Amino acid sequence: MNRQRNYDVLHASGVPVKTWTQGVPFEAQAKQQLLNVAELPFVKPWVAAMPDVHVGKGATIGSVIPTVNAVIPAAVGVDLGCGMMAVKTSLTAKDLPDNLFAIRSSIEAAVPHGRTSPRSGRDKGSWGDAPADVLAKWALLAEDFDQLCERTPGLKNTNNLNHLGTLGTGNHFIELCLDEADNVWVMLHSGSRGVGNRIGTTFIERAKKEMQRWMINLPDKDLAYLPEGSEHFI
Structure with missing residues (x-):
């Protein structure tokens, strides 16, 4: 079967x-960023x-960059923990009211x-007092978080517990959806919150300092990387 190639x-x-x-x-700038990434010796096979x-910042958003024995923190980005999930409920379309305003308000x-x-007081996107179910989840994560804090100074000062189970800003959302059989799904796009951003920016800066220390010249300083076996490669 002769299939026409759908990529350039x-x-x-x-x-x-x-x-x-x-x-x-x-964008022409996005093309150049992709070509810059392609020059790195540990990026393969394409x-x-x-x-x-x-x-994006060094690496384009919407790209896939396979690396061998190295990591580019800026390509990983600062949205660590940002993700999507869809869960099928037991409801169908007929269970929903004609007007969804009350459901939206409840969410x-x-x-x-x-x-x-x-400056305006407590961040409205965080918990004031985290509810019991959030505290229970945090108890399962606390030990691992403490280990992260040992290697990432300043992480303790983020809104860590109070951001657990919150939505985020920007393009993050909670949505009710219907499938072909009129089953109701809940779809979530959650943000990385303060912890993910702090981890990302910390390792981006560490990688840049390593490039300076090793006198490695890059096509873009935001493509600074950490090779496997180096101090900050985790």
Whole structure:
């Protein structure tokens, strides 16, 4: 069977860059970022760009960067723990009211979301007093978190417990969905919150300092990396 290839390939001095971007906008700066990544000696066998690819910090957002024996913290990003989940409920469409306003209001009241400046008092996107179920989950995570804090200074000062089980800001959401059989699903896109951001930025800066110490020149300083076996490679 002869299948037409549905991706294009960018070539420069590094490994190939396969781009699934036919028919969608593709910034010149994003292309250059992909080619920069492709030059790194531990990136193989190729780099891939998805249809939503766009300029990021060093590495493009919407790309797949396979590495061998090294990690690029900026490519991992600062959204550590950001994720999506969909859960099928026992409800069907006929169980839902015609007007979903009350359900939405109940969700908004139950799950902290958004963010307010510390100057205005408690961050509205965090728990004031974490409920019992959140405290129980935190008890399971506390030992691992303490170990992370030993290697990541400042992590203790994040809104860690008070962000557990909260939604986040920006494009994060809780959504009721129907499938083809009219079953009701709850879909969640949650944020990394303060802990993920602090871990990400810490290791990005550590990698940059290592590049300076080893006098390694990169096509973009935000592509600083940590090789396996080095002090900060975890």
